[in-house]
Amino acid sequence: QQQVKQSPQSLIVQKGGISIINCAYENTAFDYFPWYQQFPGKGPALLIAIRPDVSEKKEGRFTISFNKSAKQFSLHIMDSQPGDSATYFCAASTYNTDKLIFGTGTRLQVFP
């Protein structure tokens, strides 16, 4: 019940295309859903996060869509760029705790 399932494992997108990464969870106590971006040789960095009281959050080319009833959330990267090539992790937690449960990661490659 503590797991966060992430798909796909890897994704190849052409420059200008839309990248979509999906995550699902079981624990209904989760109420905070961040996405992290990790470049090779670097630590993960917080990209964008959402709480379940909204269905969508947008920051620039990055959008989180959240479906509370389905217990699913997804990251959309619009107009994908080669510089977006990285590994993306979804995660979940309860807001007032410290533990983050990470998904297994998606390696995104954007080709020019």
Next chain:
Amino acid sequence: DAGVIQSPRHEVTEMGQEVTLRCKPISGHNSLFWYRQTMMRGLELLIYFNNNVPIDDSGMPEDRFSAKMPNASFSTLKIQPSEPRDSAVYFCASRPTTGGAGTQYFGPGTRLLVL
């Protein structure tokens, strides 16, 4: 403003040797986390501290692993004795007092290879 600092960045050691990884969290952050990342298991939380006190060490794989946080600006993760299966990238992260669990700031990691 300096981020989370980890040392060493790379460590190569032989099986059976003691390994000590070090972390300096961002000043003013009161929570500190140690993670391990491998291809097979992804990102695993090993242990975390609040105000220098260990809160949850359920992710520590076995007694060979230990972590300490003697003060707010320093933490260590020790593996004794090390084994080849401990080869991984170890990350330290810190979190400010305000903000939820998602606002963790990761260091650059220590890449450990045990031969």
